[in-house]
Structures are given as C-alpha cells and as structure tokens.
Amino acid sequence: MNKNDLVEHLPDLRRYARSLLYAPNDAEDLVQETLLSALANMPLWLRRSKRRPWLFSIMHNNFINLVQQGKTREKHFPSLVSLYGDPVEQPPDGPCAGLHRALQYLSVDDRSLLLLVAQAGFSYEQVAHILDLPLGTVMSRLHRARQKLRKLLEQADDHRYREQQ
Amino acid sequence: MSTSNESPRTGQPFDADQMELWLTARLPDTQQRRIDDWLSQHPQQAAYWHPLQQDQRLLAQLDPVHHQRSLDDYALRPRQAPPARPWRRWPVLPTLTAFALGSVCSALLIPFWATVPTQPASRPAFVQSALQAHALYSVEVRHPVEVGEQEQAHLLKWLSKRLDRPLAAPDLSGLGFQLLGGRLLPAPDGPAAQLMYQDAGGERITLYIAAAADSQPSSFLFSEHRGVSTFYWVDGHWGYSLSGRIDQARLSQLSNQVYRALVL
Numbered sequence: 415m416n417k418n419d420l421v422e423h424l425p426d427l428r429r430y431a432r433s434l435l436y437a438p439n440d441a442e443d444l445v446q447e448t449l450l451s452a453l454a455n456m457p458l459w460l461r462r463s464k465r466r467p468w469l470f471s472i473m474h475n476n477f478i479n480l481v482q483q484g485k486t487r488e489k490h491f492p493s494l495v496s497l498y499g500d501p502v503e504q505p506p507d508g509p510c511a512g513l514h515r516a517l518q519y520l521s522v523d524d525r526s527l528l529l530l531v532a533q534a535g536f537s538y539e540q541v542a543h544i545l546d547l548p549l550g551t552v553m554s555r556l557h558r559a560r561q562k563l564r565k566l567l568e569q570a571d572d573h574r575y576r577e578q579q
Numbered sequence: 580m581s582t583s584n585e586s587p588r589t590g591q592p593f594d595a596d597q598m599e600l601w602l603t604a605r606l607p608d609t610q611q612r613r614i615d616d617w618l619s620q621h622p623q624q625a626a627y628w629h630p631l632q633q634d635q636r637l638l639a640q641l642d643p644v645h646h647q648r649s650l651d652d653y654a655l656r657p658r659q660a661p662p663a664r665p666w667r668r669w670p671v672l673p674t675l676t677a678f679a680l681g682s683v684c685s686a687l688l689i690p691f692w693a694t695v696p697t698q699p700a701s702r703p704a705f706v707q708s709a710l711q712a713h714a715l716y717s718v719e720v721r722h723p724v725e726v727g728e729q730e731q732a733h734l735l736k737w738l739s740k741r742l743d744r745p746l747a748a749p750d751l752s753g754l755g756f757q758l759l760g761g762r763l764l765p766a767p768d769g770p771a772a773q774l775m776y777q778d779a780g781g782e783r784i785t786l787y788i789a790a791a792a793d794s795q796p797s798s799f800l801f802s803e804h805r806g807v808s809t810f811y812w813v814d815g816h817w818g819y820s821l822s823g824r825i826d827q828a829r830l831s832q833l834s835n836q837v838y839r840a841l842v843l
Contacts (some may be wrong), residue, residue: 432643532638
C-alpha cells in the first residue's frame with residue numbers, strides 16, 4: 415500500500431468525517447489526523463479489499479480520541495446547533511441538513527455505527543471489526559440507533575409542523 | 580405525525596437481522612420483495628419500517644458540504660508546514676510524504692472549489708485587516724476597546740464622523756452578545772471602525788467596517804484564518820466583516836442580525 419492508494423479513499427474519508435462532526439474545523443482536523451496516522455503506520459502490503467476498512471478504523475480511533483480529549487466542539491452541543499434548526503437562517507448545508515443535525519444528538523458510538531453501515535456501506539462484519547465489537551452487539555445496537563435517530567427526526571418534524579400552524 | 584418507536588413485533592415472520600438486511604437492501608431480490616409484499620399487507624408494520632427505510636436511504640446519500648475554504652487558508656494550515664527541525668533523519672520522509680499528500684489533496688479539491696460561485700480565490704484586503712484586528716484586540720484584557728459602551732453615543736458619533744458615514748451599533752443582545760465598545764483603526768482605503776461584543780461566556784466577536792472601494796458588492800462569504808471565522812460582505816463601497824472564534828452557524832445568525840441592522 416502506498417500514498418496513492420490512500421488518496422483514492424480521501425473523498426470517502428472526508429465525507430464520513432463531515433457527517434460524524436458538525437463543526438467543519440473538527441472534520442478537517444479529523445481527516446488530517448487520520449492521514450498522518452495512516453502514513454505513519456502504513457503497512458507495506460495490505461490486500462486491496464482490506465485498505466478501506468483499515469483507513470476507517472484509523473479514523474474511528476482518531477475520532478474517539480478527539481472526542482475523549484475534548485478537542486472537538488462536541489461538548490458545546492446542543493447550544494451551538496439546534497435540533498430544529500433555525501427556520502430562517504441556515505448556513506448552506508445541503509439537502510440533508512436536518513439529518514446531519516439530528517445525528518449530532520446521537521452518542522458517538524451510535525453515530526459511527528449508523529454511518530459505517532448506512533453511509534459508508536460496510537458489511538456488518540467489517541463494522542464489527544472497525545469498532546472492535548462482537549457482531550451480535552453491532553446488530554442490536556444498530557437497530558436501537560436507528561430507532562433513536564427516527565425519534566429525533568420525528569421530534570424535528572413535529573416542531574416544524576407546530577411552527578407552521 | 581408520530582409513528583410508534585416500538586417495533587410491532589407480534590406476528591412478524593422475519594427476524595430483526597433479516598429486517599436490518601432488508602433496510603440496507605442487502606437481501607437477495609426475491610427475499611427483498613417478499614418483505615415488501617408482506618409490508619404492503621401489514622400497514623402497522625409498514626408504518627414502523629418504512630420511515631426507517633427512508634432514513635437509511637437518506638443516510639446513504641448524506642454528504643454534508645461545509646463552508647468552502649479558500650485556498651490561501653488551506654495553504655496556511657500550520658500542520659502542513661514542515662517542522663522546525665526538518666533535518667533529523669527520521670521525520671524527513673513522513674513529513675515530505677505528508678506535505679506531498681497535502682498538495683495532492685489540495686490539487687484534488689481545486690475543481691470542487693472552482694464550481695462554487697460564492698467563494699473568490701482570495702479575500703478582499705479589508706477582510707485580512709479585520710482578521711488581524713480581531714486577533715490583536717479581542718484577547719486584550721484591560722484595553723480591548725478604545726471607547727467603552729458606557730460612552731456609546733460619543734463612540735458612534737466619533738466613528739461616524741471619522742468614517743464619514745452614519746454608523747450604528749447593531750443590537751446583538753438577543754443572540755447573547757453585548758457591546759463592549761469600539762476603536763478607530765487604519766485601513767488601506769481610509770479609516771476603519773471596529774466594534775467589539777462579548778457574550779456571557781467571555782467569547783468576543785468583532786465587527787469591522789471599512790471602505791472597500793475596489794471590491795464588488797457581494798452576499799455573505801465565509802472565510803477562516805487560524806481558528807478565527809469571519810463572515811464578510813460588501814455593500815455600497817463598504818466592506819463589513821464579523822469575526823470570532825465561534826461556530827459558523829452561530830456566526831451566521833449574528834451576521835444576519837448585523838446585516839439587517841446596518842444595511843437594511
């Protein structure tokens with residue numbers, strides 16, 4: 415594996431980081447940290463199919479470190495970001511802004527789990543490996559995470575519905 | 580409209596793992612269709628599972644686009660600079676590789692940025708001055724401002740006279756920021772004014788107003804330099820910039836408030 419193989423996965427890593435973290439600086443920091451760890455620990459030989467999960471597990475570890483060391487703005491939620499959004503003024507954030515905000519209200523574990531399966535499209539076994547969890551735990555937590563996210567999105571919908579009345 | 584958050588499990592012929600595979604469309608087509616058919620005949624189950632399927636689809640497409648960093652910001656990121664002691668044998672290779680990789684990343688991103696019409700290649704000069712003034716004065720403990728808010732009437736009259744334009748101090752108290760005061764500063768196209776606000780947590784933001792004769796009128800643009808974020812815009816030959824070490828969303832709200840107070 416060499417640095418060109420790394421570049422190939424950059425868009426995916428960046429998208430995952432931006433979904434995990436709301437603050438753009440945090441996401442950019444996470445990408446940089448991940449690239450530096452990956453460069454420092456890059457195995458000379460890694461089967462092609464294993465490269466992407468390997469990079470995501472590095473990003474996951476860096477993500478947990480950033481959060482645990484309080485280096486992200488996570489700790490300021492929810493004061494910085496309202497689940498319901500500001501109906502008038504939103505920084506341009508794409509069509510999934512509501513979903514992106516709701517994700518920030520999930521625990522870091524639930525958020526990574528959901529994104530790795532649903533967004534990054536990893537197999538359940540790969541996710542178990544990346545998160546270092548038993549497969550059974552992945553499956554049961556995943557369903558609970560989906561339920562929590564649904565509840566948050568319903569709350570936001572209810573709020574918007576009431577605002578319009 | 581709220582559906583139940585409890586799975587209606589009674590009478591469900593598929594187990595939780597199968598349903599999870601169905602959500603991510605990882606079952607073979609025939610099985611996927613079997614579950615679709617079964618849901619179409621069981622509205623209570625469908626009311627639970629279809630929203631989850633919709634969430635799954637949205638998650639699969641989720642690609643948050645953050646603010647567009649300008650290239651000069653990117654080039655100035657301290658982590659991409661070589662370390663202070665580059666000649667020790669070990670760090671050279673990883674550093675060069677990291678630097679090369681950073682360049683490749685930047686190069687890859689150029690077409691992406693180029694398609695965004697709102698971000699010019701570089702900031703107008705007044706934004707640079709605004710960021711420098713913010714960095715210099717917002718950290719002052721004893722003399723953050725030249726004239727304090729207790730002399731607000733005098734402050735505004737003075738700044739209005741020196742800038743030769745009527746100047747008001749936007750009320751940001753609704754968003755948690757109180758006026759601390761302001762100062763007069765030199766700028767490339769004449770004098771500039773800086774008004775400083777502070778929130779209950781001691782976080783400071785500064786509003787910088789200067790003539791921007793050469794700049795085209797623009798809507799809100801976002802820029803960032805060394806952790807200081809700024810929203811800036813040009814209106815009628817005046818450049819405005821609101822800067823602070825706060826989240827972009829919050830700064831955007833504050834900027835809207837300032838814009839309404841000053842320009843509308």
